[in-house]
Amino acid sequence: MAHIHGRKTRSGHGLLGDMDFTANTDRRKAHPDELDTLHREAIDWIVRLTSGESTVEDAERLKVWRARSMDHERAFRRASTAWRKTGGAATTAPHAPRMSRRLFLAGAGAGGALAAGWAGVSLGLLPGFGQIMADYSTGTGEQARIELPDGSTVDLDGASALDAKFTNASRGVRLITGAAAFELAPDARSFQAVIGSGEITARNAAFVVTMSAGSTLVECMRGTVDVTCNGSVRLTAGQRTSFDAAGLSAPEAADIATAAPWRQGLLIFENRPLAEVVADINRHRHGRIVLTSSTLGQRRVDGVFHLARPDEIVTNLANSLKLRLIELPGGLSLLA
Structure with a gap:
């Protein structure tokens, strides 16, 4: 095991x-x-x-x-x-x-604003069932290094979950949620990673996968990886692509030095939708940030946040975008 x-x-x-x-x-x-x-x-x-x-x-x-x-x-x-x-x-x-009951009472004071602002929004107060049932998982703000049976390693980011299945003929994993950095050991068997509607195939390579609210980002750090989702692209070291249910984006240059910045205690965002930024921050910070409208989620964000100072993240995010921050009991934060 x-x-x-x-x-x-x-x-x-x-x-x-x-x-x-x-x-x-x-x-x-x-x-x-x-x-x-x-x-x-x-x-x-x-x-x-x-x-x-x-x-x-x-x-x-x-x-x-x-x-x-x-x-x-x-x-x-x-x-x-x-x-x-x-x-x-x-x-x-x-x-x-x-x-x-405990969480219900903690949030009861939010009243009508709570109902209006969070309609149709999952608060994430409980871990997903897929996370609980996964072979490997991390809690909010935690990271773990997994050693797979073939000698490959996986760095698992906060609030992430991974299933693994290895046989004499195949190597395979499924990233259920979150982000992970893969360092593959040389092996005659190909390595397949299933992520949502996409699939990654590689042998002796290193790559990073980040699942966000609307899409998945794949960055190749070493070797080559093939990414499939309603089409296919091959990435070489220093390239990245993203995919969603509609398909793949064209490969583009990736900054290897800033890939998986959470391993260095940082979150780095470049022209990212606020909805994706919030989803990423929620995996690293205890409590929950909620946007009061879907329109806010479309705003673009550039910034660097330090995971060692989680309490500053929400305040800095609100100040940089000139948003109103409403702090509620139970560690819940509304951005309006």
Whole structure:
């Protein structure tokens, strides 16, 4: 099984707590009856998470349960894998997660402005189910380095999630959300990365993928990568392309020095839509920024923000665009 080495003194699934399975887990061999019990408990967690009634408190309790031992973690992974293989994602009722009483009360003071400003907007108060069920994931503001079975490494950005599937004949991953930097090990097997409606194929190469609100950016750092989405392009080192449901953009020059700036503790935006900027910031900063209108999301942004000073990011963003900042309970910030 691949090891995941976390940054900021953590390792393991970022969304699910600071779990160090190499040092702090119960190493004793579990009795078969205990494993059966864990399997049933893991299934109960899957049922609860897919019920449409899960709360933030449920996510916190799951974090504690998975961190109890490697047997707990393995049981949950097996249950989640079985759930996906049986098509559970397609058959689960599409209920929105229920807001817990604690979070509901925290936001109750927003009144009519809250309802008007956030109509149709996902607040992201709960991690997505895909993130919870992923093979590897990070929480808001966390980063992790993943070692894949073939020797390749993946730097996973904040609030990101990745599934991996390796066989004797293939190497493959699926980036569910967020951003990741891939450093591929030489191998006779091609490496395939599925990202939304697109796919990346490479062998001995390095590339960065950033999923945003409306599109996905691919930057080639080393070697060559083929990107497919209603067409295909080949990128060489120092080139980038973006894609959405409509297809691919033409390759253009990329600044390798500024690719994946989050690895250096920075967020760098050049002529980016505000909606994408906000989505990116929300992955790195605890709390939530919400735009009160879709028109605001179309405004273009240039700027450099320091992740070590997260409280300054929203204020600087509002000041630079001359927007009104409304701070609400629960770490919610409206930009109007």
